[in-house]
Amino acid sequence: MREFQGIITAKHPVMGDSWLMTFTAPTEVLHAARAGQFVNVLPRERAVYDPLLRRPFSVYGVAPDEGLMTILVRPYGRGGGWIVDRNIGSEIDVMGLLGNRFDIAPRSTHLLMVGGGVGAAPLLMLAREAVARKLSVTYLLGAANAGALLEASEIPGEVEYVVATEDGSAGYHGFVTDLVPDYLQWADQVFACGPGPMFESLRSVVLANRMGKRPSVQVSVERTMACGVGACLGCMVETKRGMKTSCVDGPVFDMDMVQW
Amino acid sequence: MREFQGIITAKHPVMGDSWLMTFTAPTEVLHAARAGQFVNVLPRERAVYDPLLRRPFSVYGVAPDEGLMTILVRPYGRGGGWIVDRNIGSEIDVMGLLGNRFDIAPRSTHLLMVGGGVGAAPLLMLAREAVARKLSVTYLLGAANAGALLEASEIPGEVEYVVATEDGSAGYHGFVTDLVPDYLQWADQVFACGPGPMFESLRSVVLANRMGKRPSVQVSVERTMACGVGACLGCMVETKRGMKTSCVDGPVFDMDMVQW
Amino acid sequence: MVTVEKQQYMADLTVDLAPSNPRELVLRNPVIPASGCFGYGLEYSPMIDVQRLGAFVCKGITPKVRSGNPMPRITETPSGMLNAIGLQNPGIDGFIRKYPPTWEHWRVPAIVNISAESVEDYAMMARKLDDVAGIAGIEVNISCPNIEAGGFCFGWDARMSETVTQAVRKATTLPVIVKLSPGALDIMEIASAVEGAGADAVSLINTLVGMTIDPRTRRSKIANLTGGLSGPAVKPVAVRMVYQVASVVKIPVVGMGGISGVQDALEFFMAGASAVQVGTAVFSTPSMLTRLIDELGMWLDSNGCTSLNGIVGAANPAFGTRGESTF
């Protein structure tokens, strides 16, 4: 965990309005990075104080040999907008690695990933890790329309990539969570990341369709963060084991442990 | 006087650390622009509030036929820095024209201009106006070193361009104001713009060397501004005729009228 | 420049800031440039259609002509600014000669902001303004932190605020808005006192007292030493105070402090303000004032509100049971 100044080496537009931002990062950070972890990016020049707080972004990918890290940034607002406006060659002020990780159980062989929007980012990193371990991966991704999906070329070939769009312009016509029941028998574990409403329907779909506690579901939750290191207690998630920080104890939690 | 969104069409480095920024502007603004006037540039995105206030920049040049205005920006700090970081094609949020103008008296034929640093900007606009009126112009420019001077190519050919550098790397070795006494007999009017210390030495040189009130000296003074239109009363200059706003009554004042 | 308004929305934005005053203060919309940030209404006329505004408040007027504080008077701070203008103005008599005759022909109501160092002087100014044509209301600044009044301002003490309000109330039949100071310990107490003393409305917040030092010169960046802090930086303090005051008074509340766009204005309305003033943001984006009217109207339209009233106090439980404090 450290602060570093990366240099942006590449920008690639994805998912309609988002960007893959690639920048240099220290080798030890790149080697340590695991799916689910995130970095906090300063969305401003150091001497300008608005917007004030760093913005968390999941690690989308790392290339330790090239010394590069990639994040997926959707410019929702002022911070994201500033970041995607940076040019190649600009500095980017990064703090990381932060947070816990998705945890693939030793005996799991079939992994289901469920992503919505920029929630695609940490799951893609996880899919790559799983493929490297020769596990079977099905990656369900939902978006408003075809243009807002992640291009198939971004997904490792070994992964079964299934998409859903709300307007039916690609793949299944409807919500990505509608597809989940089909895979609950098959999957040993489920991993999910997406907007709040996606979690809600995922939860009801899983509770209605799975057998007992199997498969377990790990979710990466989003909270506004200030420090990212467990110091401010601003980013809490209420769990069955008490208040947890989403920046250190999370962002990945067992769905069944969270007090929704 | 109006707000407009210009599009940056060109960026040209000058004077070592500064930039000529050229952007589109409404025709009526371009036609109305006179030397000494300025525009107020928003040094941030609209939804980001730091730095808060617009920054004034003298009009450096206009090309009404091409629909373009140029300002000379030295990135002293946060606002100037943000502006020179804009890329070609970006929007720039401008308010203008603001302020009064340098006033060439009907009978003046010999004009002396004395500039220091970015004070070069309004004087260059004035030199062009004077040349168009077939007046004789001597333009004295001072800077720390040769690299911080305005390239001669920026100056109209008809103008006698004399430079001074503090380190002697170009032209006269010393302060630009040292050269002024030589021209006080010749000049019908003097026009000056530069940093505070330049005004101080200009004033003592003029008071010590000129004959009575001739030549008259017009100076463009710098004050921190908020509104730029005379509404906030934050930018006052104390004159022998009372408190004056530097944004409406100025920025150009008769040196003899200012309470220094 | 009196132009015909092209209205881009359906919602009713009308508001009366003096409902219990026979002279009333009906505004066609709730957007008002704040005192000290809009001169005398003339300065911005070349840039925006001033007549479209709900009203405007002029620079603070004092009993005598004032040349203001020495320079520098303003400096920038993070998302804010400090000012210590020192109430430079032509004095009440010079003012009355100079501006109301023009305003008389305007469609936009003009509100006069008054400051003084004694109760008698407040009353004297209110009396002089009472029957001047071209004036729609008085805003009583009991909070200006730049005036030396023993270092203690009227607006920090409920009794003193009450006394000033009573005196002004007696001296004029014009609508009276009392402008509160954020320096008070309990802004609700002051607001209640002022309401009891006959104010038609309250406005808040004035600037917070601040200071910033230039390490190079080792002195304040403001010649007056301290200045008034305004702009987006103070908005959270302003919204909180408007919420508190709107919880305890029944008269209209005019909210201000850092408003720079329609989302900010909505915060104040939902906290309980019936109208808003815009100060510092005018300097950066004068066109925001008229855009705010349109954007507010369009926001109401697209959120199913037929009038502004539909959102006033929407975030404030006191607006269910108006008059009971929930703070």
Added chain:
Amino acid sequence: MVTVEKQQYMADLTVDLAPSNPRELVLRNPVIPASGCFGYGLEYSPMIDVQRLGAFVCKGITPKVRSGNPMPRITETPSGMLNAIGLQNPGIDGFIRKYPPTWEHWRVPAIVNISAESVEDYAMMARKLDDVAGIAGIEVNISCPNIEAGGFCFGWDARMSETVTQAVRKATTLPVIVKLSPGALDIMEIASAVEGAGADAVSLINTLVGMTIDPRTRRSKIANLTGGLSGPAVKPVAVRMVYQVASVVKIPVVGMGGISGVQDALEFFMAGASAVQVGTAVFSTPSMLTRLIDELGMWLDSNGCTSLNGIVGAANPAFGTRGESTF
């Protein structure tokens, strides 16, 4: 991680925050992370050399364990943030078991921030901390705006502030820093009262009370309704108050509020602070804490000062005639 400091400057940055207390509180430099922004000193240990700091103040401790406020607890504002953490902490007993045993082996002095809702509870906590190894001082938070104490906090009243200070003073021989609230009407009155009651030092400012509403949900963005405003936005208010307090007290003043770099810290020193705390800025740039020490030392070197003392109060005339107020 106890590393050997490589000092980049010559100037003497030492400061004693409890010069009249036999137990003294000598800091090797005046840079202190603020309460609530540095956890318990452990959280940032992977990122910066915590042992280099002048001291650190831990998260506010209360008599009993507290799980804090509901979420959301924080939100961003222009150049600032609001927080309503609600003093989540393990309670004084859990705290004493958990952290001081680690701190005992640290070179950096640990200061414990305490909050309570009664004078007895403040005294009780001070008593319990008195002889705990690993604790160098107590910071008494008489100003936390998130605690429900009738809506009125100790720090807004001189008598109440005095009473708490006296009680804590009696209960411990540890250095006692009283942390003042910016909500007080007259911060100088409170500071003087606290000084008279035996405080070794005062620190200020705590957060301003603020609120921000989400127009979409029509509710506060903070579950607790209001939150504490901190960050660069509040700096001008903080500098002004430090200047005022340093003008009237003789005990050391610890300044804070929006400090984000050496230029900001210099403002507080020149206003009269003997040390500074850094809160919100730690979140964005933890490395700033140690860089601040170096940059301060180097600034003093290049400005011909052999010690920090050379600039404390440099912008404050009271430091010529210490003790006389010039405000």
